[in-house]
Amino acid sequence: MQFFNDxxxxxxxxxxxxxxxxxxxxxxxAFSVLIGTVLGTLMAMMRMSRILPLRLLATAYIEFxxxxxxxxxxxxxxxxxxxxxxxxxEISFIPDFSRFAAGIVAMSINSCAYVAEIIxxxxxxxxxxxxxxxxxxxxxxxxxxxxxxxxQAVRNILPALGNEFVTMIKESSIVSVIxxxxxxxxxxxxxAVTYRTMASLAIVALIYxxxxxxxxxxxxWMERRMSHGKG
Amino acid sequence: xxxxxxxxxxxLCKSFHGTEVLKNITTxxxxxxxxxxxxxxxxxxxxxxxxxxxLETPTAGSVIFDGVDICAKKKDINLHRQKMxxxxxxxxxxxxxxxxxxxxDAPIRIKKTPRDQALEKAVGLLERVGMAxxxxxxxxxxxxxxxxxxxxxRALMMDPEVMLFDEPTSALDPEMIGEVLDVxxxxxxxxxxxxxxxxxxxxxREVSSRTxxxxxGRIEEDKPSHELFDHPESPRLVxxxxxxx
Ligand SMILES: Nc1ncnc2c1ncn2[C@@H]1O[C@H](COP(=O)(O)OP(=O)(O)OP(=O)(O)O)[C@@H](O)[C@H]1O
Ligand SMILES: [Mg+2]
Numbered sequence: 280m281q282f283f284n285d286x287x288x289x290x291x292x293x294x295x296x297x298x299x300x301x302x303x304x305x306x307x308x309a310f311s312v313l314i315g316t317v318l319g320t321l322m323a324m325m326r327m328s329r330i331l332p333l334r335l336l337a338t339a340y341i342e343f344x345x346x347x348x349x350x351x352x353x354x355x356x357x358x359x360x361x362x363x364x365x366x367x368x369e370i371s372f373i374p375d376f377s378r379f380a381a382g383i384v385a386m387s388i389n390s391c392a393y394v395a396e397i398i399x400x401x402x403x404x405x406x407x408x409x410x411x412x413x414x415x416x417x418x419x420x421x422x423x424x425x426x427x428x429x430x431q432a433v434r435n436i437l438p439a440l441g442n443e444f445v446t447m448i449k450e451s452s453i454v455s456v457i458x459x460x461x462x463x464x465x466x467x468x469x470x471a472v473t474y475r476t477m478a479s480l481a482i483v484a485l486i487y488x489x490x491x492x493x494x495x496x497x498x499x500w501m502e503r504r505m506s507h508g509k510g
Numbered sequence: 511x512x513x514x515x516x517x518x519x520x521x522l523c524k525s526f527h528g529t530e531v532l533k534n535i536t537t538x539x540x541x542x543x544x545x546x547x548x549x550x551x552x553x554x555x556x557x558x559x560x561x562x563x564x565l566e567t568p569t570a571g572s573v574i575f576d577g578v579d580i581c582a583k584k585k586d587i588n589l590h591r592q593k594m595x596x597x598x599x600x601x602x603x604x605x606x607x608x609x610x611x612x613x614x615d616a617p618i619r620i621k622k623t624p625r626d627q628a629l630e631k632a633v634g635l636l637e638r639v640g641m642a643x644x645x646x647x648x649x650x651x652x653x654x655x656x657x658x659x660x661x662x663x664r665a666l667m668m669d670p671e672v673m674l675f676d677e678p679t680s681a682l683d684p685e686m687i688g689e690v691l692d693v694x695x696x697x698x699x700x701x702x703x704x705x706x707x708x709x710x711x712x713x714x715r716e717v718s719s720r721t722x723x724x725x726x727g728r729i730e731e732d733k734p735s736h737e738l739f740d741h742p743e744s745p746r747l748v749x750x751x752x753x754x755x
Pocket of ligand 1: 526527531549550551552553554555556557558
């Protein structure tokens with residue numbers, strides 16, 4: 280009982296820490312998935328291209344990113360890039376911009392690889408007969424893609440993108456190691472001040488869980504709506 | 511009168527990963543004729559049909575359509591495909607749009623047919639295949655036979671010069687085969703040029719003027735239908751007919 284009281288007390292007293300953390304975590308996850316989706320779409324197109332070098336390049340990128348830890352990628356961007364002279368600028372009205380930029384760039388690079396695979400498998404899940412039928416009528420490859428295949432693929436892709444966002448909410452906790460004030464970082468602040476390690480961790484776990492659980496429900500609801508009455 | 515061989519196939523070969531599926535096929539089709547292609551499973555019937563509109567790229571040989579070798583590089587295959595309608599065993603209606611949209615999208619988008627004209631045509635054709643009431647239905651709401659009738663109409667919307675059918679009734683429940691065959695029979699009577707891969711021997715015999723027996727990637731026999739069925743020559747055809755009739 281004492282423990283739950285502690286949690287409640289901590290949460291009310293350090294409320295501003297947690298809300299700032301939540302806000303930053305959501306911002307980082309959202310931007311990463313957004314940028315990752317734009318880049319991932321291009322990457323998926325390269326991956327399915329008829330031009331071999333493009334295909335190889337995309338495949339190598341996707342395999343490499345998915346086969347190495349996000350932590351390492353983050354470190355490379357944050358510590359590595361400045362060493363070769365690439366730095367992110369500071370912007371006066373956004374505090375800590377360069378740090379955030381590094382975090383979002385690393386997460387986007389990571390997300391891009393996963394999104395590319397989401398898009399590719401979403402497209403390939405559409406029955407190949409749809410493309411063939413369109414081609415047999417006289418649609419060009421790109422017309423068939425745009426008007427027949429993609430509208431059907433979107434129904435597979437959108438829910439998976441939602442899941443990617445939910446994953447990113449959790450995975451982004453790693454950016455706290457480069458000093459970005461996300462939810463995890465702010466939780467460590469609370470621990471440092473109060474020494475209430477377990478109670479603080481319990482709170483942050485609960486917050487992450489609420490976000491991912493709600494996100495998951497939302498996606499499931501979206502999925503049901505989209506598949507509604509569409510065989 | 512001179513025979514108008516508007517579709518000629520010369521020395522057509524097709525291999526998949528080194529396995530020869532079509533071996534040097536040469537034949538031709540004239541306007542208004544209905545040709546059935548029969549033969550055992552794996553004989554290359556689908557592959558042959560799909561080579562005609564280049565859904566499969568032939569390994570060798572040429573397909574000459576309206577005097578143009580459509581296998582040649584730089585030919586606008588999309589243009590030629592508009593003139594060759596194709597009907598698939600699995601219907602392949604566009605799943606995400608309704609019947610009407612299935613029919614009018616290609617004419618409007620590709621042939622730049624005015625929308626009202628395309629609509630009028632779609633409604634007229636749907637009426638002729640007994641599907642007028644289902645214009646607003648989605649494919650998943652239709653039975654197999656209904657889907658296939660719509661698929662035939664979709665191909666007709668482009669005013670094709672020839673219709674290719676790949677086992678159009680093979681995926682249908684027996685009680686629906688008749689409705690699709692009736693539509694095809696009507697088409698044939700109206701003079702549509704049709705090339706039909708089929709397991710329906712009665713259709714081949716009674717509706718098509720000519721039947722090709724394709725076996726092991728070769729044309730084993732190619733004759734007027736009644737002759738082929740009444741006087742089969744090659745032993746392979748005889749044994750095939752014994753099995754299916
Ligand atoms: N895309 C492909 N890749 C590899 N092999 C193929 C491909 N398509 C067809 N084949 C092979 O080519 C041969 C002929 O196939 P095809 O589908 O043309 O036969 P079919 O006469 O239409 O048979 P069915 O009556 O079963 O439809 C078969 O051995 C098949 O396995
Ligand atoms: Mg076949």
